[in-house]
Amino acid sequence: MTITSEHAFSGLQKIYDQARPRYPQKALERIVDLLAESKGAEQGSLLDVGCGTGILTRPLLELAPQSKFTGCDVNEDMLSQAREQDADCAISWHQSHAEQLPFQDNAFHLITVAQAAQWFDRPRFYQEAQRLLIKGGHLVIIENNRQLEGSAFMDAYETLIETHNSTYSRDYRKFDYAQEMAQAGFADTQIQSFPWSRTLSHDEFIEMAKSSSKVQAAIKASNEAFLKELNIILQDHWADGEPVVIEYATKVFSGHC
Helix, strand or coil, X not given: CCHHHHHCCCCCHHHHHHHCCCCCHHHHHHHHHHHHHHHCCCCXXXXXXXXXXXXXXXXXXXXXXXXXEEEEECCHHHHHHHHHHCCCCCEEEEECCCCCCCCCCCCEEEEEEECCHHHCCHHHHHHHHHHHEEEEEEEEEEEEEXXXXXXXXXXXXXXXXXXXXXXXXXXXXXXXXXXXXXXXXXXEXXXXXXXXXXXXXXXXXXXXXXXXXXXXHHHHHCCCHHHHHHHHHHHHHCHHHCCEEEEEEEEEEEEEC
């Protein structure tokens, strides 16, 4: 990870864990199926890189409780929240950069990355993943992406972020990870998409927005004018407290050694 990513979420761990969207069940089941393919059974060793507060790690453990789970992230604040949520100490948590991980060769059957790959030096990370995976082991990159097309509200929201954060673009995660994996030497690269929707109150949407490092930069740059304008946009598109409905497509990119 870059120096910027190392501190991007410092101090945001609690709101991040509370407000960020989870992953649809079918996407989680797809990952567990790949773990079973790698191992020949549902037991195995899984590493979640850029794990944050464990939003992906914990539900995967629930689906594959006999497997060994490890999470690593560069940000200690996020890891502190992950450990707090892991009351049974069922997951091993480590602070580490994605491109230089402190594990032995061929240690894992499956490696996951959730909402973090855009922060990585990906060519170096792919090499590191190949070192850590057993033969036949899978790399999975999963992302929740808001569907922008056809939504005047989402267009207004993205424009607001772009207006107040000059480094932000709504296309910041438009990478073909499957193609990148194939070029890095992974086999049978695939993309699967799982559509779903999330309904939030106005306050819940604002909390979700504030959990984003990109939005935090916009709030700081605008002297908090961003939040006032966001409230106006919410009222314009979802009047009288009408719940906000967000359409998502959760993409699962995968390939194996």
